[in-house]
Amino acid sequence: MMPLSMVKIGEPNVICKIGGKEETRRFLENLGFVPGGTVMVVSEIGGNMIVNVKDSRVAIGKDMANKIMVR
């Protein structure tokens, strides 16, 4: 298990757990970040990332990427 921020570009990963504040976690869930789902990093600048989740692209900040645990 590791944070999404450490994942290599272009590799699909499975979400294990999402941390952080409840409100943000809900928002991420609504956007399709649910445990068991697949994410793929499309690009990364200074820790901020664009990830592909459930066929949509979502940009997330470094701190959020640190709280999404994948395997």
Place this chain on the structure above:
Amino acid sequence: MIKIALAGNPNCGKTTLFNALTGSNQFVGNWPGVTVEKKEGKLKGHKDAVIMDLPGIYSLSPYTLEEVVARNYLINEKPDVILNIIDGTNIERNLYLSTQLMELGIPVIIAVNMMDIVKKSGDQIYIDRLSEKLGCEVVEISALKGEGIKEAADRAVWLAQQNKKTPAVHHFQSEVETILNRIEDKLGSQIPNEQKRFFAIKLLEKDDKIVTLMNVVPNVEDEIKEIEDMMDDDTESIITNERYLYISSIIDECCKKNSKGKLTVSDRIDHVVTNRFLALPIFALVMILVYVVSVTTVGGWATDWANDGVFGDGWHLFSIGTTDYENAVEEYDRAEQILVAFDEGEDVAQIMDEEENVTETVTLNDSVVSKANEIAEAGEPDPSEFGVWVPGIPGILESGLDALNCADWLKGLILDGIVAGVGAVLGFVPQMLVLFLFLAFLEACGYMARVAFIMDRIFRKFGLSGKSFIPMLIGTGCGVPGIMASRTIENDRDRKMTIMTTTFIPCSAKLPIIALISGALFHGAWWVAPSAYFVGIAAIICSGIMLKKTKMFAGDPAPFVMELPAYHMPTVSNVLRSMWERGWSFIKKAGTIILLSTIFVWFTSYFGWIDGQFRMLDAMELDHSILASIGNAIAWIFTPLGWGDWKSAVAAITGLVAKENVVGTFGILFGFSEVAENGTEIWTMLAASMTAAAAYSFLVFNLLCAPCFAAMGAIKREMNNAKWFWFAVGYQTVLAYAVALCVYQFATFFTTGAFGIGTMIALVITAGFLFLLCRPYKESQRLNVSSVMSSK
């Protein structure tokens, strides 16, 4: 009347569909009490049907304003049918909202959008099976290409006419269903049967905002505890998971994906455009292009046309004949100058152009003089002989008013007051439209969302979001569209902060002030203009840091999470519509707030007491005007800033109407009826009336203080709240005052060594300023602790 609610995720093509369904038959407003845009329109081809465009949402949870607005509308207004538009390229995530919409007991019709892209990528969506599994009507459309739209609308109207109550078909695990049934029973008769499921789920999710919609709230704590213990999770996550589970269970039967694992075009563009190394250079290139085209080349040309043509003397239709006319005018001027020189008995004539530079030296002889005589006798060239001459509005109005034998004061009010004032503002419209055209395109094609992503890291450091960059860039041209561009920032705090700081950047109307001060007091030193931009940027950064530490902007910084739309080519009509919507809102404002303020300023500057008699004044008698009295009354306020004379005070006041006015006002006050844009004529007089320190303080004050009326109107509109408007304008003015005071006092101290009470005050202000800048973020400490804990 049939009410159709249009609902869907952000970026799924909802606006495009809405525009296609309603055409120009739209009404745009705000939802009561909030700054969420509300759009309503009549359905084309169905006179008795209206469409309500709900805000783009991901779910019906209570976490964002948009979601609350949308679900309150759906529950309270009970539209006859919900037209749920979903993005076919991203169907799983989009169906998440659909499952929630179907629980409301309102008939739902799903329009699967972007079918053209789905088919192109080799994927397949089986509409019939989807319809069967979801228990509602499903149609295929392509909003961008206009395919299937009419059928979708007809189907929605037909569905509404059936007037059937449709219960949701999808179901969760049996444990969850049992609990939900028990809550539904507890709801009793206060909730209509078809809405029971929605309320039951919301109660189970501990949604506190749902309570306000109910008379009696049943106690469901036992049920919540039971299911949470059973599934070892909180109820909200349970329901979210159940929804996604249900969707995954049906999706394989309904869709066939051939493109799985392949990179989409959009992802490949993102590899380049948001690349670690290329992102910033590409972004800089795009911004420079937008800036150059909309502020200098096309925009500048358009503004000149509007200011000198429409609101000036007039213009040649399609510019045909303009060059010939200008040549003829030049030749006429030359002939006149030759004749003057000849009359004065000179041997040579020095021909000068408008700026009084010698362009040519002509030796006078008989043939030259007789030719000049000929040209002069033909009279001044008439512009209408060189092409189709369209006279400017002031000219038309003046001749019209003359024909009506209109009173002088009314003529003055209309021409010098209203037309000059409103015209100066409307003159910016063409330039703004060019800028809005670019913005609309960048927004619609999907690049704007990436800009926020690219700039976020930098702007976050001083409390602003990545999206704040765009308003500020536009603000270098004009603050009004700059402030309006802040609309794209969803986060309320970030948006308010951006609105408050955007006008610190020197706009094009402030450039003449810079030129005046730099020319008059600093002999045109090279550093004055760049320093003005530096002051503006420093004000933004410091304000960002200071305000984030106040109670109003405090709190955990909103984490950066946003969906990026797929890149696509927008339709011309959508881009033009978006451009026009913004432009029109500006024009409307020019017609109201700016109109009133120009009338007020005109009245106070052209009327006053002379020898105990109240009457209208000549332009030369401005120092007797009401405005001058006001200036005298308030001049003391500016004494600590070094320019406590009434002329500077009045100039600063007229600067509030429009910053362009400052130089002109100085000109009039120093006895010139008209001055050049940089005020060359009054440089020596201004230099004599104030010190260099005072002049720079005047410059700083005018750069930072409350912007012009037009921009203040924009602030009021975008804040949508009187308290916030006054706070913004007050903050800007206080900051401007404090900074200008420090500039004057310190500059005086260092140049003359005079240490007085003013220097003391400046020191106190500086200390307070440093305290506000450096005091710790209280909230952020708490956040750090919690984030450390959660990552363990």
